[in-house]
Amino acid sequence: NAGVTQTPKFRVLKTGQSMTLLCAQDMNHEYMYWYRQDPGMGLRLIHYSVGEGTTAKGEVPDGYNVSRLKKQNFLLGLESAAPSQTSVYFCASSYSGLAGGPTRSNEQFFGPGTRLTVL
């Protein structure tokens, strides 16, 4: 049971290049999320998905696209990378967002992160 995995762990891009970050989870979670974490700021939600074939915008979606073709995978794409997208990217997954009371935390499980530098 690997939990949430992210590929790649590190990447350096030049401005204008494109890339895709892959997130995979083996816990059969319905919900998946992409966050970015920057120094001096908390985690910010980029996009999320409530199920296979569905995606929605989070707090900072501009410059990113996502796809969820399979329940276990959530892809984050950068079509034309910019230096402002230099960040650490975290993927997370959870059961349905509906709270199940105090015995069910609906906690998010996070991946180890991808450190992206855009020059």
Add this chain to the structure above:
Amino acid sequence: DAKTTQPNSMESNEEEPVHLPCNHSTISGTDYIHWYRQLPSQGPEYVIHGLTSNVNNRMASLAIAEDRKSSTLILHRATLRDAAVYYCILRPYAGNNRKLIWGLGTSLAVNP
């Protein structure tokens, strides 16, 4: 969306208890209080959560004030591995993990 306020940093000695405070004066009646922590160079991990009553699990205890406007995460015996950033977050009952507001948390240093 309700926000939380935490001290920027705290320090503790190994094997001593640690009390990490969190203020959430604008909490609504159906907001759950969640705590996560982030070890260096890792993704955040869930620690504990509660609604009204104090909660205990294998990692920590959560003490919630009677008016729910504050809470305290208690690590009973700090270890070096507990050095991390601790986040206190409010989650609406509707289960909107997508509406979580992640602040900067409290950076906990543990001295040997």
